[in-house]
Amino acid sequence: MTDLASNPVRVEQLIQLHGSPVNVLTSNPMRATICDLKTVAAEANLPLQIHLARKANKCVEFVRAGIPNSIGFDVASESELRQTLGEFEGSLDEPFEDSILCTAAIKPDGLIRLCVTENVTLVIDNADELATLREVLACIEQPAPVARIAFRLQPCRQKFPALATRFGTPASELVRLAKTVLDDQRIEVVGVHFHVQRSHEQFAPQFTRSLIEDALETVDRLRETGHSIAWLDMGGGFPINYLRDESQWRRFLALAQPDPASNGEFAIDREMTWSQRPLIDVDPAWQPWNAVHWFREVLTPTLVSEITRRELTLKCEPGRALLDGCGMTIAEVQFVKNGSDDELLVGLMMNSSQCRTTRDDFLVDPIVIGKSNSPDPAANDNNDDETTGFFVGGYCTESEVLMQRRFRFPHGISRGDLVLIPNTAAYQMHFAESQAHQMPLAANVFF
Numbered sequence: 001m002t003d004l005a006s007n008p009v010r011v012e013q014l015i016q017l018h019g020s021p022v023n024v025l026t027s028n029p030m031r032a033t034i035c036d037l038k039t040v041a042a043e044a045n046l047p048l049q050i051h052l053a054r055k056a057n058k059c060v061e062f063v064r065a066g067i068p069n070s071i072g073f074d075v076a077s078e079s080e081l082r083q084t085l086g087e088f089e090g091s092l093d094e095p096f097e098d099s100i101l102c103t104a105a106i107k108p109d110g111l112i113r114l115c116v117t118e119n120v121t122l123v124i125d126n127a128d129e130l131a132t133l134r135e136v137l138a139c140i141e142q143p144a145p146v147a148r149i150a151f152r153l154q155p156c157r158q159k160f161p162a163l164a165t166r167f168g169t170p171a172s173e174l175v176r177l178a179k180t181v182l183d184d185q186r187i188e189v190v191g192v193h194f195h196v197q198r199s200h201e202q203f204a205p206q207f208t209r210s211l212i213e214d215a216l217e218t219v220d221r222l223r224e225t226g227h228s229i230a231w232l233d234m235g236g237g238f239p240i241n242y243l244r245d246e247s248q249w250r251r252f253l254a255l256a257q258p259d260p261a262s263n264g265e266f267a268i269d270r271e272m273t274w275s276q277r278p279l280i281d282v283d284p285a286w287q288p289w290n291a292v293h294w295f296r297e298v299l300t301p302t303l304v305s306e307i308t309r310r311e312l313t314l315k316c317e318p319g320r321a322l323l324d325g326c327g328m329t330i331a332e333v334q335f336v337k338n339g340s341d342d343e344l345l346v347g348l349m350m351n352s353s354q355c356r357t358t359r360d361d362f363l364v365d366p367i368v369i370g371k372s373n374s375p376d377p378a379a380n381d382n383n384d385d386e387t388t389g390f391f392v393g394g395y396c397t398e399s400e401v402l403m404q405r406r407f408r409f410p411h412g413i414s415r416g417d418l419v420l421i422p423n424t425a426a427y428q429m430h431f432a433e434s435q436a437h438q439m440p441l442a443a444n445v446f447f
């Protein structure tokens with residue numbers, strides 16, 4: 001990313017060739033992370049299977065890069081599944097058992113049917129989903145294939161009071177469900193799964209160890225009912241570092257979030273966001289570990305022996321961490337003007353759906369490549385004075401602010417400048433992408 005940022009000619013070529021915005025991607029960092037995570041597990045003597053959570057980025061190139069590196073995939077829709085099956089079909093590498101897990105939050109009949117017929121493991125979230133699976137199985141012609149399923153565990157509320165989640169089913173209810181499946185020749189329970197979205201504090205390795213220990217108890221209880229559970233899936237949520245150092249993150253928290261000590265009032269006069277919006281729901285942008293170090297901290301010898309003495313394989317499904325460093329989004333400045341309140345507005349040739357998740361903001365600062373860096377002297381008519389302002393985009397609403405934060409441009413910003421938003425491959429570039437106003441989707445270019 002820094003190489004590209006320091007090559008304005010190349011950046012300009014990308015925009016000329018592919019339009020604005022353009023997503024620039026590479027799967028090399030993903031390969032390196034896979035290798036490092038595998039090394040951590042191998043050093044601990046722990047059987048590990050890594051699955052890329054495809055929902056983090058729609059590009060099939062990541063599947064293509066993952067298959068020869070012996071990873072599996074977590075799919076969340078029929079399209080993701082069909083595409084992944086197609087890639088395995090066209091590959092010389094044999095998939096391992098349960099290499100595709102379907103964790104879709106809503107599973108239409110067609111998706112369930114496809115999973116069953118293609119021997120893809122369904123992660124069953126609740127009793128109704130199991131009932132739908134049974135109905136689908138009843139409609140499949142004889143000889144009906146066996147549906148391989150894992151149960152999605154809802155972490156115990158008493159043990160994890162701060163972890164409210166809409167997903168999964170409590171252990172005791174799963175045990176009841178598992179008993180109802182025992183006599184059903186068409187369903188085989190092969191795994192236990194959990195995935196939680198962590199707050200900043202919940203990234204502590206101890207927290208994940210406790211979640212795994214809780215899930216191991218559930219494995220024991222399900223085995224007692226007679227099911228031969230082969231694996232435990234700890235989901236994704238591996239941390240990544242978007243920022244260079246902790247002080248940036250602490251400073252953001254102090255400025256952007258209401259101070260509990262002063263009754264929810266903001267500690268500081270906040271000029272930093274659009275319409276003084278509070279940014280409460282943000283991804284933890286700084287972590288004391290990267291994903292690999294964190295995984296090593298999670299896997300204490302005691303925890304590893306608890307997993308291996310049960311002869312379980314540990315599965316994980318990172319999305320964000322595998323895509324760390326795998327992509328950035330580049331857009332061209334189309335105009336710079338003042339709004340009616342005299343705020344400086346920088347119009348980027350993109351819309352807000354092209355760098356957005358369901359969070360309040362993305363805490364990475366864009367990099368501006370000035371036209372003045374361009375070798376073309378005719379372009380060199382910029383105002384280079386320091387200024388501050390907001391990025392606005394192509395949707396026709398007053399709220400179409402691309403990032404909620406005010407940015408300071410130490411060398412000014414002008415029409416024709418190019419703006420690079422780093423590290424957008426995980427979720428940012430695709431998760432909320434829409435074609436409102438019939439605007440085309442951004443091109444995805446792989447290096």
Ligand SMILES: Cc1ncc(COP(=O)(O)O)c(C=O)c1O
Nearest residue numbers: 053103195236237317318319320
């Ligand atoms: C079931 C499941 N597994 C894995 C992931 C990937 O999470 P992350 O990208 O935080 O690693 C998600 C993300 O929403 C998920 O829902």
